[in-house]
Amino acid sequence: MSKKMIAIDGPSGAGKSTTAKILARRLNYKYIDTGAMYRAVTLQALQKNIDFSAKKEIVNLANKLDIDFSFPDAEGKVKVYLEGKEVSDELRTAEVDKNVSEIASIPKVREIMLIKQRELAKTDSVVMDGRDIGSRVLPEADLKIYLTANLTTRAERRKEELHNRGEKLDLEKVKCDLNERDKKDQNRDHSPLTKAEDAIEVTTDNKTPQEVVEEICRLLEEEEEDG
Ligand code: DC
Numbered sequence: 001m002s003k004k005m006i007a008i009d010g011p012s013g014a015g016k017s018t019t020a021k022i023l024a025r026r027l028n029y030k031y032i033d034t035g036a037m038y039r040a041v042t043l044q045a046l047q048k049n050i051d052f053s054a055k056k057e058i059v060n061l062a063n064k065l066d067i068d069f070s071f072p073d074a075e076g077k078v079k080v081y082l083e084g085k086e087v088s089d090e091l092r093t094a095e096v097d098k099n100v101s102e103i104a105s106i107p108k109v110r111e112i113m114l115i116k117q118r119e120l121a122k123t124d125s126v127v128m129d130g131r132d133i134g135s136r137v138l139p140e141a142d143l144k145i146y147l148t149a150n151l152t153t154r155a156e157r158r159k160e161e162l163h164n165r166g167e168k169l170d171l172e173k174v175k176c177d178l179n180e181r182d183k184k185d186q187n188r189d190h191s192p193l194t195k196a197e198d199a200i201e202v203t204t205d206n207k208t209p210q211e212v213v214e215e216i217c218r219l220l221e222e223e224e225e226d227g
Contacts, residue, residue: 004029004125005140006220007133010147011182011193013154015204015212016129018076019147022213024127025072032069032120034130034137036080037113038104039091040067043082045103046095052102062112094167097177101184104131110190131185134196143223144199145216153205154178 006023008016017033024031041062044050050057070079080088090096103109110132117137121128128137134144149157155175162169169177185193195201200219204212 004142005121005138006127006216007138007141007144007196007199008127008129008147009131009133009135009145009193009195009199011154011185012178013158014147014149015157015209016147018209019204019212019216020127020129021072021076021078022209023216024078025074025076026213026217027125027127028071030069030120030124030126031072031078032117032126032128033078033080034113034117034128034133035100036069036091037065037067037116038100038109039096040065040080040082040087041109042096042100042103043087043090046099052099055106055108058103058106059108059112062109065112065116067116089165092161092165094162094169094177097181101181101188105184105188105190107190114191131193132191134199135194136191139196143216143220144196145219146195146199146201147204147212148201149204151175151179 006029008020010016021031041058044061045052045058050061052058066083068081072078079086080091114137117128120126121138130137134141134146152175155171155178158178159169159171159174162174182193202212202215
């Protein structure tokens with residue numbers, strides 16, 4: 001089988017990572033969570049008390065980033081390792097949420113991540129999710145999906161995720177934070193969140209993750225038939 005690349009982009013809470021993990025498990029592809037890479041730089045900057053205006057130090061963290069992802073297990077769970085230590089939960093706190101867009105807007109950080117992301121896609125077939133995968137990181141991807149859902153659905157999902165990690169925030173606050181992060185991700189100068197011209201939009205409102213994965217598998221089959 002030749003190596004394949006599936007790109008999944010879309011706003012926060014659209015269901016990208018849930019979908020991508022199940023899809024990767026089903027196809028036996030590697031799942032690359034590019035948001036986790038920006039989150040990892042953010043986490044390290046917060047842990048080391050590095051001021052976000054100290055661009056050189058942030059770029060240095062990005063350069064040295066030592067991140068790895070496990071293959072999805074039977075439940076679709078993927079472990080993220082930073083310098084060999086599992087940090088899957090630490091990457092998804094409200095504090096990292098709040099700060100990650102600022103780190104992701106630094107052009108030099110994005111350039112470094114772009115190289116690392118392309119490198120990660122070299123060895124295995126991958127499902128890669130993020131904001132600029134179809135438009136910039138993997139423009140040659142075999143299938144590009146743009147995943148969306150309305151703001152309330154997305155905020156409800158994020159609220160539940162935070163709740164399950166012991167962080168209790170009300171829906172309006174989550175909605176406001178999510179909206180703000182999306183605006184920053186869409187309006188930054190360097191590789192903003194956009195739907196690639198050849199991406200197929202898939203909405204996830206009122207669909208189970210399995211239904212979304214089925215839809216994408218059908219699109220993949222069609223793409224393979226079209227050659
Ligand atoms: O998908 P996520 O919520 O884990 O992403 C975290 C942040 O990283 C998000 O606010 C936007 C940014 N990001 C990005 O700019 N480009 C990517 N390819 C992936 C994520």
